[in-house]
Amino acid sequence: MSAISNNNIAHAIYLASKDKSHTEHALLPRKVVEFLARRRLLSKAPDILSRLNKIINEEEGKLVAKVFSKEVLNENTKREIINSLSKRYGGKNIILEESLNDKLVGGFKIEIGDEVIDLTIKNRIKKLQEYLTRNYEH
């Protein structure tokens, strides 16, 4: 049998918390911490937590999209992003997590899981550079 991965633990925690009453829920964090301490897994807690987060999002039909841009996006753009993403990912509930990055020059970049849609000016300049060097190499 293979070793228990962090993913397995996260899944177990999720199943343990599912369909439980309010009082049981209140006790859960304590139990989880005790379990992790007993199994000496506390150092892996951040990873387990992020995996748990992913599992919960998936089960509840939520999809976290990280948006990187140079400036704060206006409401219209955000709405459009959410609309097109929920179309692409089969009507899932899209949650935008915004962060700012000065190096992008302009435009924005969306990360969903391990997929990236790069619409920044920086990326376009890079593509143009590749295109021009490829055509002028010979």
Next chain:
Amino acid sequence: MSTNHIVENLKKEIENFSAQIKVEKVGKVLEVFDGIAKISGLSDIKSSEMVTFPNGETGVALNLEEDVVGVIIFGDFSKIKEGDEVKATGKILEIPVADSILGRVVNAIGVPVDGKGALKATKTYPIEKVAPGVVTRLSVSEPVATGIKVIDAIIPVGRGQRELIIGDRQTGKTALAIDAILNQKGQNMICVYVSIGQKDSKLRKIEARLEEGGAMAYTVIVSAGASEAASLAYIAPYTGVSIAEYFMDQGKDVLIIYDDLSKHAVAYREISLLLRRPPGREAYPGDVFYLHSRLLERACRRNEKYGGGSITAFPIIETQAGDISAYIPTNVISITDGQIFLETDLFYKGIRPAVNVGSSVSRVGSSAQIKAMKKVAGTLKLDLAQFRELEAFSQFGSDLDDATKKQLERGKRAVEVLKQLQYAPVKTEHQVVTLYALVKGYMDDVAIEKIKEFEQGLTEYSDHNAKMFYKQITEKKMWDDKGEEELNKVIKEFKNTFK
């Protein structure tokens, strides 16, 4: 070109350019060490799919685990940092191919390294391909003329065959292969020389030698030097055979040399251990047999219906202290259709090429030998076998009967005739004449020291005087009674003038 013109051109190009928006699969580098990167993400990646790193390096996914992907990096991994974004390309590793690759030296990913500029490639070939199936194949029936007497006569190789060259260091394995390439001039053969883990100085020497012999015109060198990453040494033979397949697909015959597969196995062992795959015998991973069998299985001869063409492979294996029963040598011996076994003892005795005729075999080549050669070689093989047996006996006693003495003398002359200088391939017709003279006993009364001189004189003399015989060999691959009569007459004439 004026500055204005350049600017104008650039402007036009920029106007034509349109950046396509596409969803990219990316992962993040978790750790990098010794040419290996562990990457998170990349959930839909395929096995041996190409990935690109932000500094332009490429890699290939080998280990697909639950949430990490083990990638081997081609080239410089020192600039790859933790957290770097890695993009999946969706393509299985492929190399650029074109007819203009002939005469070039390329590295394991098909990029020229000879300083003669970029390769204008129109096509790409995947480096891993399933070998041609049974229905597309044809049995070996056409010879590869290596120009080396002992090989062409006793261990003949046919087009589409896989013949292993095996021996200790410094026994002339590479020399044999290079001679074979040099002799392919005008034989309608493309050659690919794959250098795996060799010293760059050695490769340079080989290239210069091929250039000098006019052999680079039909040769491609794939180089993964000793200073390059193990990942490049690992894929170099597959790159080589893909280039060979490109030419085979045009119906051409290709000769490919893997120099050498022991280093290839070592490179693969390094990668496997770094990827934490379980080690097996001699710490090689479990699939080291498959590593070589899938490579050598791609050597084949295809039938006309499937485009014809062939790939003949000469893998080279270096043994340690003549131990051919080690792991990798036995593996490759069992995969190939025969082996040419080179021995240190013979080499120092002055028998060069140092081929041990007793333990060398060619399992399919004899059907590819031309009839004339088969005729003379049959007797030669017998002569040599008897000589080897008698040689051991004759060391004890001096009282030998005439028949035995005669056989011993014949054997000594046979060994002498089969000696050959490096870079001096002999034409098939000349081989037939020399061996004919030997097996018919014309050399029995020539002093051993004079055998080489006799051989040279005879081939020169017969060139001018036995034209009918030569014509029969080139056209019909066999002599008839008239031709034989002429040759006998010519040899006798020459013998009278030779002292």
